[in-house]
Amino acid sequence: MASREMTGSEIVLKALVDQGVDTVFGYxxxxxxxxxxxxxxxxxxxxxxxxxxxxxVHMAEGYARSTGKVGVVLVTSGPGATNxxxxxxxxxxxxxxxxxxxxxxxxHLIGNDxxxxxxxxxxxRPCTKHNYLVKEMEQLPRVMHEAFHVARSGRPGPVVVDLxxxxxxxxGAYSGPENFVHRSYQPGTKADAGAIAEAVELMANAKxxxxxxxxxxxxxxxxxxxxxxxxxxxxGYPATVTLxxxxxxxxxxxxxxxxxxxxxxxxxxxxxxxxxxxxxVGARFDDRVTGRLADFSPGSKKIHIDIDPSSVxxxxxxxxPLIGDAGEVLGQLLRAWKAREPRPDNAALxxxxxxxxxxxxxxxxxxAASETSIKPQxxxxxxxxxxxxxxxxxxTEVGQHQMWAAQYFKFEEPNRWMTSGGLGTMGYGLPAAIGxxxxxxxxxxxxxxxxxxxxxxxxxLSTAVQYQLPVKAFVINxxxxxxxxxxxxxxxxGRYSESYTAALPxxxxxxxxCQWTGLRAxxxxxxxxxxxxxxxxxxxxxxxxxxxxxxNCFPMIPSGAAHNEMLLGPDxxxxxxxxxxxxxxx
Amino acid sequence: MSDTERHTISVLVDNEAGVLxxxxxxxSGRGYNIESxxxxxxxAANALSRITVVTTGTPMIIEQIKAQLDRLVPVHKVVxxxxxxxxxxxxxxxxxxxxxxxxxxxxxxxxxxxxxxAIDSTGESFVFEISGSTEKLDAxxxxxxxxxxxxxxxxxxxxxxxxxEGL
Numbered sequence: 009m010a011s012r013e014m015t016g017s018e019i020v021l022k023a024l025v026d027q028g029v030d031t032v033f034g035y036x037x038x039x040x041x042x043x044x045x046x047x048x049x050x051x052x053x054x055x056x057x058x059x060x061x062x063x064x065v066h067m068a069e070g071y072a073r074s075t076g077k078v079g080v081v082l083v084t085s086g087p088g089a090t091n092x093x094x095x096x097x098x099x100x101x102x103x104x105x106x107x108x109x110x111x112x113x114x115x116h117l118i119g120n121d122x123x124x125x126x127x128x129x130x131x132x133r134p135c136t137k138h139n140y141l142v143k144e145m146e147q148l149p150r151v152m153h154e155a156f157h158v159a160r161s162g163r164p165g166p167v168v169v170d171l172x173x174x175x176x177x178x179x180g181a182y183s184g185p186e187n188f189v190h191r192s193y194q195p196g197t198k199a200d201a202g203a204i205a206e207a208v209e210l211m212a213n214a215k216x217x218x219x220x221x222x223x224x225x226x227x228x229x230x231x232x233x234x235x236x237x238x239x240x241x242x243x244g245y246p247a248t249v250t251l252x253x254x255x256x257x258x259x260x261x262x263x264x265x266x267x268x269x270x271x272x273x274x275x276x277x278x279x280x281x282x283x284x285x286x287x288x289v290g291a292r293f294d295d296r297v298t299g300r301l302a303d304f305s306p307g308s309k310k311i312h313i314d315i316d317p318s319s320v321x322x323x324x325x326x327x328x329p330l331i332g333d334a335g336e337v338l339g340q341l342l343r344a345w346k347a348r349e350p351r352p353d354n355a356a357l358x359x360x361x362x363x364x365x366x367x368x369x370x371x372x373x374x375x376a377a378s379e380t381s382i383k384p385q386x387x388x389x390x391x392x393x394x395x396x397x398x399x400x401x402x403x404t405e406v407g408q409h410q411m412w413a414a415q416y417f418k419f420e421e422p423n424r425w426m427t428s429g430g431l432g433t434m435g436y437g438l439p440a441a442i443g444x445x446x447x448x449x450x451x452x453x454x455x456x457x458x459x460x461x462x463x464x465x466x467x468x469l470s471t472a473v474q475y476q477l478p479v480k481a482f483v484i485n486x487x488x489x490x491x492x493x494x495x496x497x498x499x500x501x502g503r504y505s506e507s508y509t510a511a512l513p514x515x516x517x518x519x520x521x522c523q524w525t526g527l528r529a530x531x532x533x534x535x536x537x538x539x540x541x542x543x544x545x546x547x548x549x550x551x552x553x554x555x556x557x558x559x560n561c562f563p564m565i566p567s568g569a570a571h572n573e574m575l576l577g578p579d580x581x582x583x584x585x586x587x588x589x590x591x592x593x594x
Numbered sequence: 595m596s597d598t599e600r601h602t603i604s605v606l607v608d609n610e611a612g613v614l615x616x617x618x619x620x621x622s623g624r625g626y627n628i629e630s631x632x633x634x635x636x637x638a639a640n641a642l643s644r645i646t647v648v649t650t651g652t653p654m655i656i657e658q659i660k661a662q663l664d665r666l667v668p669v670h671k672v673v674x675x676x677x678x679x680x681x682x683x684x685x686x687x688x689x690x691x692x693x694x695x696x697x698x699x700x701x702x703x704x705x706x707x708x709x710x711x712a713i714d715s716t717g718e719s720f721v722f723e724i725s726g727s728t729e730k731l732d733a734x735x736x737x738x739x740x741x742x743x744x745x746x747x748x749x750x751x752x753x754x755x756x757x758x759e760g761l
Contacts, residue, residue: 192667
């Protein structure tokens with residue numbers, strides 16, 4: 009493509025459009041003014057002006073995770089870039105494809121401690137999948153396309169492109185993505201055929217099998233979820249899902265045991281403890297899932313599908329690694345499974361299912377409803393029941409409400425659930441919900457929030473108003489940092505050090521001040537009306553759900569314990585006090 | 595760590611800004627050991643550098659290190675020389691010794707045994723150049739210590755597989 013000379017800023021925007029980008033979340037500043045000038049002169053890209061750069065990255069994450077596309081962020085140099093760091097780390101931990109463009113001081117000033125200079129590539133090196141500092145004009149088109157290739161291929165992640173102002177204002181030639189092949193980064197997607205055969209053999213002879221489904225299935229795209237569902241149903245085996253994998257397998261399916269891990273389902277954790285063949289599809293043996301490693305699923309042969317070889321044998325040694333894209337490998341497994349025509353050990357499987365049903369009958373999510381105060385579990389359960397037939401997307405903040413949302417809200421399909429899993433970033437949910445709503449303007453988007461987290465990115469309330477985004481914030485308000493309070497109660501002798509917020513805003517008035525609608529429910533009788541009114545209101549709403557203050561989140565695997573040492577409710581005490589080793593774990 | 599092993603790993607990388615910081619940051623960020631690390635461009639036409647890193651860890655950690663290195667975007671190839679058959683490794687050191695009289699003679703005599711060369715000398719000092727395995731260099735430096743060792747500069751290990759195959 010012979011092309012006219014363009015400015016660096018025009019090249020940046022052209023590359024974004026050619027990469028299929030329609031929305032950029034950003035905030036202007038000195039170093040990126042040339043890009044904003046170019047944005048002013050075009051109509052192809054929509055720019056969403058955030059209130060703080062940290063919010064921009066979470067919005068891009070919400071956008072990316074609800075669409076499967078790459079989320080794009082544009083911030084200025086120095087503080088613009090450093091404010092983005094939390095979101096970048098969040099995206100790295102949860103494998104979210106994000107491209108973050110940062111302004112930089114002109115190349116001749118780099119290293120001089122210039123105004124709003126920061127060593128952005130140095131700061132973001134450990135919290136991105138890759139980053140670039142563009143120092144020469146002719147590199148710019150290649151780097152832009154490379155950034156998208158790296159962000160979305162293999163295990164997705166955030167990529168930073170640092171753009172000095174003189175590069176943005178200089179002139180150069182553009183070349184499109186079609187001319188470009190990355191010279192070293194070409195991750196494979198298909199697993200080794202021999203390993204597939206080995207895996208199918210293990211699966212076919214299993215007596216107590218279990219699928220362990222993670223976010224890799226969702227990252228692979230909706231087809232991966234379909235294939236997984238087909239394979240699970242074909243085998244008749246039970247499946248448990250991680251926090252990041254919710255929706256990858258339908259929650260309503262009788263073979264679904266729900267979420268596992270620290271606040272996972274009793275039946276899921278005991279099945280994990282007791283299985284003899286584990287089929288891990290796109291999960292990474294996170295410490296929140298495994299509990300005490302030495303006693304994690306001690307009797308099982310482990311099959312592990314992961315696109316990232318460094319996830320294999322990192323925490324837990326596995327028997328059959330299948331390195332590849334979850335969707336591709338599931339396709340290979342499906343074909344191999346059908347070709348083998350396995351004759352499963354039905355008697356053994358029946359016994360296994362009977363044990364699972366016995367665990368399930370403990371009904372680990374039961375809780376005592378109250379006549380006088382709203383139980384947080386009740387609030388989320390009712391929210392689910394009153395929105396289940398709608399086109400709904402859920403984001404969360406981090407803490408007790410997040411775990412209750414994961415437990416009581418049921419997801420039937422992928423890309424509907426956006427939460428900060430790996431990094432556990434308080435303040436994620438509101439901007440993420442805004443990003444989701446930008447991508448799905450007609451859908452019902454709800455941030456299930458805790459009041460403490462909600463305040464961490466509260467400035468983004470006005471972003472929603474500016475773009476007429478009818479986001480709903482369902483604030484589970486107990487005035488405590490609930491999960492901190494719970495750990496202080498269970499692990500630190502009830503010394504509630506600095507976990508109570510003695511001064512909170514009046515969320516209804518806050519909503520009104522920001523041109524949102526504010527609602528409040530304080531009594532169980534008001535709950536359903538508040539939920540219905542929240543849904544029925546056209547614009548953005550804060551529903552301040554004032555709940556029981558000291559409710560704890562159960563079931564729970566105490567820190568440093570094994571899956572079969574779960575606590576089911578407040579009346580159970582751990583068999584042994586939490587060990588020294590358990591105490592140091594987070 | 596009970597069954598700790600020492601491995602020499604060759605990494606072929608794009609010779610671009612920040613690539614060494616990326617590798618070092620990976621080791622420090624994840625708590626891996628670096629015993630020695632060397633880097634230099636080996637293919638100017640294709641802008642490729644070769645990093646040789648000597649590290650220790652359990653077999654599971656060594657596997658992690660290789661997988662983590664391999665997923666860095668500018669990394670082309672990771673080869674565990676320790677695992678992949680015979681290889682040779684060499685290190686070079688410059689060793690400054692200040693001595694007179696018998697000690698001066700003794701330092702020269704030991705240098706001769708170790709095939710070290712004196713590349714600088716004054717009336718009271720030598721700078722020896724010595725190359726060989728890490729252990730040989732350690733032994734030489736150990737012997738120089740009581741004779742008046744002043745300063746040591748070592749390159750770290752460079753390593754390559756035996757036989758005719760390239761990286």
